[in-house]
Amino acid sequence: MIDRLDAEIISKLAENARIGIAELAAELGVSRTTIQLRLRRLEDEGVLLGFQPIVNLSKVGAAVEALITLEIDQRRMATVVRGLHALPEVLEVRIQAGREDILAHVGIASLEDLQVLTTAIVGIEGVRKTTSMFTVSTPVRYRLAPLLRKLTAEAGWGRASPAPGEADPQARP
Incomplete structure (x- = not known):
């Protein structure tokens, strides 16, 4: 099962498979090591099957x-x-x-x-x-982000930290 951070990583890669690890980490507000470890795990678990160009x-x-x-x-x-x-x-x-x-x-x-x-x-x-x-036209191309966001809406963001811009769910007022 993937969480919201995994979903965001996959979504960003689907939008731009050439994005660098550092840029991906900065956009998601996590460390480069976190991105590298997540990508390795997603590949090892068979979630990410590869990267291919989209060709006209x-x-x-x-x-x-x-x-x-x-x-x-x-x-x-x-x-x-x-x-x-x-x-x-x-x-x-x-x-x-x-x-x-x-x-x-x-x-x-x-x-x-x-x-x-x-x-x-x-x-x-x-x-x-x-x-x-x-096929006459393709008004909606293959996409992942909406489905992944729906599937992980309740999954949380990573193991120890809230999503950027969210309060810490473990913090008490």
């Missing part, structure tokens, strides 16, 4: 983003996932519960390329049917 796909030649749902033969799940992983246009694969078994997020150069990609996906052993949906 259209600027690198993938002008079309699509979500492709797949209905598959459940006994072939591993084969289908391996087949999707082998396709460079596949950005992410999620296994789902519901009518469709898999959701694949893809980036492609054109609608013609989507047709070629869809044909390749249907050719993977175990794929029964695909349905494609195109």
